[in-house]
Amino acid sequence: SRSKQKQNKQEAKGQISTFSSFISTGSQKKETTENRSSPTHLVFPNIKNVRDPPPVCLDVRQKQRISTDSLSSETKAPALPEPVLPVQPKTMKDFQEDMEKVKSSGDWKAIHDFYLKTFDSFPELNAAFKKDATASFNTIEDSGINAKFVNAVYDALLNTPQDIQKTNPQFNNTSTYVIYAHLLRQIATLVEADHHFLAHWFKKLSQKRFKQLVERLLQFISLRLFPAKPEEFPPITKCSWWIPSASKVLALLNTANNLVHPPLIPYTDFYNSTLDHIDLMEEYHTWQSFGNSHRFSFCQYPFVISIAAKKIIIQRDSEQQMISIARQSLVDKVSRRQRPDMNMLFLNMKVRRTHLVSDSLDELTRKRADLKKKLKVTFVGEAGLDMGGLTKEWFLLLIRQIFHPDYGMFTYHKDSQCHWFSSFKCDNYSEFRLVGILMGLAVYNSITLDIRFPPCCYKKLLSPPIVPSDQNIPVGICSVNIDDLCQIMPELAHGLSELLSYEGNVEEDFYSTFQVFQEEFGIIKSYNLKPGGDKIPVTNQNRKEYVQLYIDFLLNKSIYKQFSAFYYGFHSVCASNALMLLCPEEVEILVCGSPELDMHALQRSTQYDGYAKTDLTIRYFWEVVLGFPLDLQKKLLHFTTGSDRVPVGGMADLNFKISKNETSTNWLPVAHTCFNQLCLPPYKSKKDLKQKLIIGISNSEGFGLE
16 A cells, blocks of 8 residues: 555656645646647646735745746756546545445445545545646635535544544644644745635635634644643754744735635734743844844744733833933933933923923923933922822823814714814824824833724824835825724715615716815815816716725825824834834724723732722622623723723733722712722612712713822
């Protein structure tokens, strides 16, 4: 049997040179002339009209292969005779019948022979699983594979005896990882066109199978990094390519996941928590020094690094920048023979409560060079050192004032419960820059802000993630679609969707042109979506273009100056290569915290002052809070911390404290939002506590901040 396998494998090598050509062609293209049969040609995909997926990883330089057509006639291999393609051994129905027979007979020979023959060579594989064994394929829509049959054969392995499973491993244990690693390397080194096809085919997998593939790859990386039994693996020096190959294949799956809306699995399912335990800063510095060539770093594949790990990288990078800038200030002072002052190590903000926005703007403009120093806030005329509470209060008050509808900078959309940039033209956009700086300072100083921006905002904030050196290059412009608009103005998005699907005569029934109108300070202004737009009617033929231009106008063009000021403000604080590691959803979590609440985790990490956790009032409190619906739990969090979201580190990072308030039990609870502290009177009954707590947290706007 083995000599037969060997012979078949040698034949297979002659027929198909590489795994790459198998993916590219799946079968040999027959070309005959009158006098002779020509050699087998590789059928490269026709991808002219195919939607490009995003790159597999940042700026990856793909291996280029020499085309056989570019070789001289002397170097070309001699023509091979046309290979004889094997016929399909079994249909799916035949295979399932054989599996049924095994149940009664216990004889696995027919199944074993099927596996041995089918997986003996690429032509045999093609014969078994291709819908048409002789057809080539050049479409991203259909891989040409009978996926149901493949899945049935694959799943049946779990019920077969060990000797069959060893012949056809599922790669779910370490004993088969050497073979798995070689398979991963073959996939990782395919040409770019093949990766393109694979990504589009992966996206057609079921969610369950897709998730299993991702989990298996993550497990492979984790066990290679931290093997429970190192003797099960070859020495690390001999398999340094294992992890890079697996990461590249994971990148293909991540690309496939991003091609589907909504994605097959959440982006967090690609996180490898094992990486939280390696030297992340060494990975980061390797990536900064070598980019995407020469040396491997997990930072080349940032989607596998968890948000908690990315926050550590950003914080350490921020701290190093803070220390470097503070040290430079100190050296400059000493070199000028001036006495050093400890205040020079901080970004010191002195503001009046009565002129909060203008004072903050003036201070940040004057101290532009100090933005990367540790933030310290002082309110003029008030005693007290800033141990973190004053900084948080400054953020809370400033955000509340700037985002108030009367202030006119941002419009609040009730349907989507989010803020968006006001398109009103003004002479000075510096206040938008201030909001950007605030967001940057919050990330830089690990403070969670209560800001309600739509996801599109964070996508724009990373367009591009590093500020371009050329000031003429536009910033904050990203590709937007109707889904982005729906997250801000759902009613308008619904109207545009109806226009796109309208079956009547669009031109006659809607009577619209490529011109839009906006109200600014009580005056209606018109804007052309394209040159001469007011004279171009919207028709059934051009309505897609109209909708796309309208969305681009609303989310990009009409607010360009406002957003670019905001963009430059944010990046003036957060300028760092570490931002390139983040996806827009992760930037939002760093700025605003996570919406996932775990009140049990909050209970475990809460500190007490004047109470013990066994006291009756505290026991009543947690019984009530854990029984609250989500909206009341969010209100409690907002009441006590100023935000209804959780920092990246989880509930423990809130430093939540419950203090005893020695007042009448007729009083409502009070919150010191700047210190995440709840002052609770010693209520005697659970009913009384629940009633007072609900009143307090539901009516806190305006007096909940102290």
